Amino acid sequence: MRALVLEVCKTLERENIPYCLMRDGDQLEQLLKGGEVDLLILENRLASLQDLLSQLSFRRLPSGGYAPHHFFVAYDRDSQAWLKLDVVTEVAYGRPIPALRTALGDHCLSHRRRSGPVFVPAPEDELVTLLLHCVLDKECFAPTRRRRLQALCRQIGDEQYLAALLADYWSPTMSWSQLAALIEAENWTALLAERKTVISRLAGRDRLGTLGRQIGNRVRRKLNRWAGRLLNHRVGQEQQDQGDGAAGLEEKY
Numbered sequence: 001m002r003a004l005v006l007e008v009c010k011t012l013e014r015e016n017i018p019y020c021l022m023r024d025g026d027q028l029e030q031l032l033k034g035g036e037v038d039l040l041i042l043e044n045r046l047a048s049l050q051d052l053l054s055q056l057s058f059r060r061l062p063s064g065g066y067a068p069h070h071f072f073v074a075y076d077r078d079s080q081a082w083l084k085l086d087v088v089t090e091v092a093y094g095r096p097i098p099a100l101r102t103a104l105g106d107h108c109l110s111h112r113r114r115s116g117p118v119f120v121p122a123p124e125d126e127l128v129t130l131l132l133h134c135v136l137d138k139e140c141f142a143p144t145r146r147r148r149l150q151a152l153c154r155q156i157g158d159e160q161y162l163a164a165l166l167a168d169y170w171s172p173t174m175s176w177s178q179l180a181a182l183i184e185a186e187n188w189t190a191l192l193a194e195r196k197t198v199i200s201r202l203a204g205r206d207r208l209g210t211l212g213r214q215i216g217n218r219v220r221r222k223l224n225r226w227a228g229r230l231l232n233h234r235v236g237q238e239q240q241d242q243g244d245g246a247a248g249l250e251e252k253y
Helices: 002-014 028-033 043-055 104-110 123-138 143-153 159-169 176-184 188-192 195-204 207-242
Strands: 019-021 035-041 069-076 081-088 113-115 118-120
Touching (some): 002 035, 019 104, 104 159, 123 143, 123 159, 123 195, 159 176
Parallel strands (some): 035 081
Antiparallel strands (some): 019 035, 113 118
């Protein structure tokens, strides 16, 4: 399964398509029995990516109403498991609709760094994007995310750049030193308490656009469910006709 992820990344490099793994780039060894990988690329390279993934036996899933997310799955026969790629062309937040747009995707790709065989965000970008993901999307800090945030705090090398990111995307009253102290003390409740303030700041920059994305994507998601059912039916028929052991797409996705 890890080999399949690395093949995707090598293909992107060979075709000069900038990318980075948004989360868990340091956890690829744990993809032994399937899982999900978050991949960031530029929007104007999405069509090229889709062509490359089809050559690697990935199938695109219906994703209406989930923009800027685009989903692809592939079955790895060696591990007998599914790999899902959650490809994002923009870093946006919100639950259940990611309607709060940011320019963090541009930052992540501009400052990405190599971590072994793959590209990942710089520690400053990863810390801010992961913090927002936990607070705005999940409304909680899972144990693995807590440990990762604490590790990132110790990797920060450009405090001035990080402070600028926080001034743009976090609570204006909280400095980097205060944020680092809360993370180190594991005061996750205090960080979650900033959720309404952060949402108000991000939504306030584009209120009409945010509202339009929330309403439009809810409608598209309903249509997407119908498209998903049709895809699952077709895939199931193909697997039945071919005797394919990669059954269960409709159950998993």
